[in-house]
Amino acid sequence: MIEQILRRLWSDDSGQDVVEYALLATLIGLGSYAGFVVLQNTIHDSYGTWDTGQQNLWVPQDPGAFSS
16 A cells, blocks of 8 residues: 555655746756855946046136135
8 A cells, every 4th residue: 555655655746846936946046046146346436437527527626726
């Protein structure tokens, strides 16, 4: 009897595709997270450099510089 149950469980593959999709989604999620962790400092530095460049495009002159 136990042998028949084990054979049936071994040959039954219903639900297998759901498990495969869940594993694939987990793998993609973990890979994306790892990628963002690696790129985090690069993105931060790039945005900081861009922001500083934008702020330094025009620096007003000191009004006291024109007085004689």
